[in-house]
Amino acid sequence: MTPRLRMAAVRKSFGATHALKNVSFEVAPGQVHALIGENGAGKSTLMKILSGACLPDGGQIELDGQRFVPRDPLHARRSGIAMIYQELTLAPHLSVADNILLGEEPHRFGWTDRSRQRAIARKALSELHHESISLDAPINHLTIAEQQIVEIARALIGSPKVLIMDEPTSSLTQTDTRNLFAAIDRMRQCGVSIVYISHFLEECQRIAGRYTVLRDGESAGSGDMAAASLDDIIRLMVGREVKDIYPRHRRAPGKAVLELRTLRGTTKPRSASLTLHEGEILGIAGLIGAGRTEMLRACFGLDRIEGGKVLVHSRESTYCSPARRLGQQIGLLSENRKEEGLLLNRSLADNLTLTRFRPVSRLGLVSRRRQRQRTQEWMKRLDVRANDPDQHVNELSGGNQQKIAVGRLLHHDASIFLLDEPTRGIDVGSKVQIYKLIDDLAARGKAIIFVSSYLPELLGVCDAIGVMYRGVLSAVRPVTDWNEHTLMAAATGQSEAAAI
Amino acid sequence: MSPPARFKSGDVARFLNSIGPVFGLMLVVGLFSLSAEVRTHFFTGTNCKVILLQTVIVSIGALGMTLIIVSGGIDLSVGSAVALASVVGATALVNGHSAATAIALTVGVGAGIGLVNGLVIAGLRMMPFIVTLGMMGVARGTAKWLAGNKTVNAPKSSINNLMDMLDPLHFFPLPLGVWIAAVLAVIMAVVMQRTIFGRYLFAIGSNEATARLCGIRVGLMKIATYALAGAFFGVSGLMQMSRLAVGDPTVAIGLELDIIAAVVIGGASLNGGTGSISGSIIGALIMAVLKSGSQQMNWPNYVQEIIIGIVIILAVALDKFRQRKTAL
Numbered sequence: 022m023t024p025r026l027r028m029a030a031v032r033k034s035f036g037a038t039h040a041l042k043n044v045s046f047e048v049a050p051g052q053v054h055a056l057i058g059e060n061g062a063g064k065s066t067l068m069k070i071l072s073g074a075c076l077p078d079g080g081q082i083e084l085d086g087q088r089f090v091p092r093d094p095l096h097a098r099r100s101g102i103a104m105i106y107q108e109l110t111l112a113p114h115l116s117v118a119d120n121i122l123l124g125e126e127p128h129r130f131g132w133t134d135r136s137r138q139r140a141i142a143r144k145a146l147s148e149l150h151h152e153s154i155s156l157d158a159p160i161n162h163l164t165i166a167e168q169q170i171v172e173i174a175r176a177l178i179g180s181p182k183v184l185i186m187d188e189p190t191s192s193l194t195q196t197d198t199r200n201l202f203a204a205i206d207r208m209r210q211c212g213v214s215i216v217y218i219s220h221f222l223e224e225c226q227r228i229a230g231r232y233t234v235l236r237d238g239e240s241a242g243s244g245d246m247a248a249a250s251l252d253d254i255i256r257l258m259v260g261r262e263v264k265d266i267y268p269r270h271r272r273a274p275g276k277a278v279l280e281l282r283t284l285r286g287t288t289k290p291r292s293a294s295l296t297l298h299e300g301e302i303l304g305i306a307g308l309i310g311a312g313r314t315e316m317l318r319a320c321f322g323l324d325r326i327e328g329g330k331v332l333v334h335s336r337e338s339t340y341c342s343p344a345r346r347l348g349q350q351i352g353l354l355s356e357n358r359k360e361e362g363l364l365l366n367r368s369l370a371d372n373l374t375l376t377r378f379r380p381v382s383r384l385g386l387v388s389r390r391r392q393r394q395r396t397q398e399w400m401k402r403l404d405v406r407a408n409d410p411d412q413h414v415n416e417l418s419g420g421n422q423q424k425i426a427v428g429r430l431l432h433h434d435a436s437i438f439l440l441d442e443p444t445r446g447i448d449v450g451s452k453v454q455i456y457k458l459i460d461d462l463a464a465r466g467k468a469i470i471f472v473s474s475y476l477p478e479l480l481g482v483c484d485a486i487g488v489m490y491r492g493v494l495s496a497v498r499p500v501t502d503w504n505e506h507t508l509m510a511a512a513t514g515q516s517e518a519a520a521i
Numbered sequence: 522m523s524p525p526a527r528f529k530s531g532d533v534a535r536f537l538n539s540i541g542p543v544f545g546l547m548l549v550v551g552l553f554s555l556s557a558e559v560r561t562h563f564f565t566g567t568n569c570k571v572i573l574l575q576t577v578i579v580s581i582g583a584l585g586m587t588l589i590i591v592s593g594g595i596d597l598s599v600g601s602a603v604a605l606a607s608v609v610g611a612t613a614l615v616n617g618h619s620a621a622t623a624i625a626l627t628v629g630v631g632a633g634i635g636l637v638n639g640l641v642i643a644g645l646r647m648m649p650f651i652v653t654l655g656m657m658g659v660a661r662g663t664a665k666w667l668a669g670n671k672t673v674n675a676p677k678s679s680i681n682n683l684m685d686m687l688d689p690l691h692f693f694p695l696p697l698g699v700w701i702a703a704v705l706a707v708i709m710a711v712v713m714q715r716t717i718f719g720r721y722l723f724a725i726g727s728n729e730a731t732a733r734l735c736g737i738r739v740g741l742m743k744i745a746t747y748a749l750a751g752a753f754f755g756v757s758g759l760m761q762m763s764r765l766a767v768g769d770p771t772v773a774i775g776l777e778l779d780i781i782a783a784v785v786i787g788g789a790s791l792n793g794g795t796g797s798i799s800g801s802i803i804g805a806l807i808m809a810v811l812k813s814g815s816q817q818m819n820w821p822n823y824v825q826e827i828i829i830g831i832v833i834i835l836a837v838a839l840d841k842f843r844q845r846k847t848a849l
Contacts, residue, residue, distance in 0.1 A: 323733065323734065342736070342738070343733060343734060343735070343736045344736035344737070344738060346736070347735070347736040348736075353734060355730075355731075355734055360728075360730060361728070361730040361731055361734055362731060362734070363728070363731060364723075364724055364727035364728050364731050364732075364794070365727070365728065366727055366794050366795065367723060367724070367727050367794065371720060371723065371724070375720070375724055375731075375735045375737075376735045376736055378717050378720065382717070385716065385717075386711070386715040386716060387714075387715050387716065387717065387719075387720055388715075389715075429735070
């Protein structure tokens with residue numbers, strides 16, 4: 022059988038950078054092919070080539086046995102290549118129906134055909150089992166997960182031959198993920214080939230028939246998913262053995278440093294209580310939108326507190342600005358690196374030293390030389406792969422950006438860390454480094470709240486875990502009392518009664 | 522992937538970014554000196570003096586505007602603030618107050634207008650464009666009202682010496698106003714680059730959410746920024762009054778656009794987070810040289826306007842091009 026899509030020895034350079042050196046893979050009709058690789062391995066360049074955003078320098082691409090070089094995004098789309106980006110590309114003020122058919126509006130004599138538009142949009146949503154999303158709702162009134170569904174629906178209406186999905190589940194709940202996988206299954210049965218890009222290896226195993234691992238712009242290996250173990254794939258990704266993904270020093274939790282007592286925000290959280298000790302890593306599990314981020318933000322002074330108490334070092338200090346919290350040596354790592362966490366068009370040095378200029382200043386003036394020196398020290402300690410402290414943050418990969426964001430908390434010398442999804446969207450290598458860093462911090466007596474949607478890492482890293490469900494944080498229990506199943510049950514409210 | 526190579530090209534682009542405006546200035550001067558008749562006059566001390574003097578008002582305004590634009594804002598009320606400040610200063614002189622009082626009032630009015638802008642922008646979380654557009658009308662109207670809709674003829678005072686080419690007291694070899702502008706520029710360059718206030722400005726302009734996360738009091742910073750910038754616009758008004766020797770409520774219409782153009786030619790982005798004092802000053806000089814050169818070429822006024830318009834667009838287009846290189 023001719024493969025639906027075949028790439029052979031595809032190359033692409035940007036200036037002196039070889040983004041793709043030698044990439045080959047094939048996808049059969051009706052096959053889900055997982056494309057796996059660390060950030061910077063070349064996945065996004067490959068997608069840009071397939072979607073027509075840039076031209077390859079060499080190699081062959083065939084679509085249904087025909088030579089195929091997408092000239093531009095429209096050409097790629099017309100040829101049957103559909104793309105779902107990790108970052109949503111919807112128009113926030115337009116309605117769901119308008120967004121689904123954006124650029125493809127059914128029309129008659131130049132007038133859009135509203136009823137046909139709605140019918141097509143409704144059909145696309147029902148294929149994804151999301152009829153509940155209102156066609157007239159403006160996109161910015163939907164949750165992120167619903168927006169993602171709309172994005173997928175938009176890709177489906179062109180009846181694509183090849184659908185490329187980049188981290189489609191990174192902001193979905195378990196249920197939404199299940200629905201998505203069911204939809205992928207149906208598309209596959211209709212003969213659509215799917216290139217599935219994800220950092221969640223367990224997911225790739227569940228959904229994909231074959232896999233290809235990219236490393237440093239080359240295909241490092243491929244095979245049948247069923248025949249491969251996670252360890253094999255990770256080894257291919259990083260090119261070495263990864264031992265002890267979740268390191269764990271002996272930790273000795275000390276006295277309480279941060280307590281929340283029935284903390285209530287404007288809408289979320291409704292009630293959050295916890296006690297964080299020195300040298301402890303406290304995990305917060307829960308679905309997206311359960312109120313975990315809001316709890317951290319309220320606690321840090323970014324969102325308004327409507328009720329309840331915050332105690333820092335056993336003294337009440339409920340209403341505080343972020344500046345005061347930083348003064349109490351509390352640091353918050355935002356879940357949203359690009360929009361909130363970092364100054365993308367400023368230098369690494371500025372980003373790292375932003376909350377604490379004193380050690381890099383003299384006579385009230387910031388010393389560039391000291392700023393650079395400090396930054397270089399942190400770059401070395403955190404293994405940030407960058408050339409120069411004056412480089413802009415947006416020139417770095419996701420993992421390295423995250424290390425800079427964490428580095429800022431370390432430079433600030435925080436003793437209480439509020440980490441919101443610290444490993445989201447970063448490569449396996451960087452993840453392991455961050456786990457190790459967090460473990461070291463806890464071993465040195467720092468207190469850490471670790472919010473994550475990825476259960477294995479919570480179970481691997483934390484000493485105790487609490488679950489947030491619909492704005493309520495219930496029952497923080499030792500990690501040994503939890504497993505993935507019970508965590509998920511609590512996060513979806515199935516054991517709410519039992520937990521309280 | 523070979524990171525070193527990629528980052529090298531980023532360094533080159535950053536270097537180009539920093540010397541871009543200087544290169545532009547040299548290019549403009551070079552082009553005008555191609556013509557022999559212009560050249561003989563162009564490089565005389567008097568002409569340089571005239572160019573510098575003409576650029577004082579725009580340059581001092583650009584110092585304030587750079588602060589605002591770097592912080593991600595904009596101020597459209599500058600021309601009106603300059604007019605109001607000059608009217609208030611002149612009225613003070615008419616009423617027999619000393620020059621020092623008049624100077625304090627002029628600068629104070631500018632700062633006051635900026636303070637109000639800042640309070641509304643930060644307090645009500647409104648778009649700077651709208652707030653300062655409103656203030657543009659309010660300040661202009663107030664100036665006309667105070668002046669009774671005509672120019673205020675101030676008696677001669679030491680203020681007039683600031684911008685006087687022939688002032689016997691002037692500091693060798695330039696009028697005092699030029700020196701004031703130069704000193705203020707150096708101070709502001711240090712403030713922007715080396716003080717925590719300056720670093721915070723860049724942070725707010727680059728990403729306000731991050732600034733808040735990092736404990737920066739964003740609202741307070743904005744109020745301070747607009748008020749400080751307003752003080753500079755007040756100084757511009759002082760120079761305006763000194764030059765014309767009157768307080769004119771209809772003066773400096775559209776001055777804010779010249780100032781914004783200078784800042785943008787100097788490499789600042791209206792999205793905030795980038796820009797420099799040196800760039801903005803060079804931007805102001807580029808515009809002054811273009812004006813002076815066009816006059817000496819005997820080009821009509823409209824040619825000059827067209828040229829300056831094209832230069833603004835070219836400067837920003839080049840900037841975009843360089844950024845694309847940096848971003849790869």
